[in-house]
Amino acid sequence: MVDYTHSLDTTADAAAVWALYADPASWPSWDGGCERQELDGPLAAGTTGRFTPAGGEPLPFTVTWAQPGAGFTDEFELPGAVLRGTHTLTPLADGGTRITHRMELTGPAADELAQHIWAGITDDIPLTVAALARAAGAVHAAVPAG
Structure with missing residues (x-):
C-alpha cells in the first residue's frame, strides 16, 4: 500500500466545503488537476461518476462512503490496484473545519503502479486543498449569518 495525507484548517464551515464537493461543476475551479467531474446522481454511497484529469481521459469511480458535512470516499479500479480518495471534514473548536x-x-500492483502515477496524483493535493478552503471561505462569507 502507498498512501498520502494532507490537511488544512479553514475558517469555513463544513457545510460550505461539502457544498463544493457535491457540486461537480465547481471542481475545475478549485482542483487544478481536474478538467471535469461528473456524478451520476447525488454525492452518496453507491453513486458512480467520472473524473477527467487535466489533459487526460475520463476515469470512472464509485463513491463508497458519503456523509453530508463529514466527507466522502471514492474508489477508482486500476489494473491490479484500487485508488481510494478519502476527503474528510472535521469541525474545529473555533468553528472552522479541518x-x-x-x-x-x-x-x-500498487507499488509498481505508484512509481508511474503517484507524483501526478499527490503533488497538487496541497494546492487543491488550499483552493478548496479559499472557495469554501468565499461561499461561507457570502452566506448571511442567522
Missing part, C-alpha cells in the same frame, strides 16, 4: 484529503493505492 479539510483532509487522503489517497491510498492498494493491491498487488
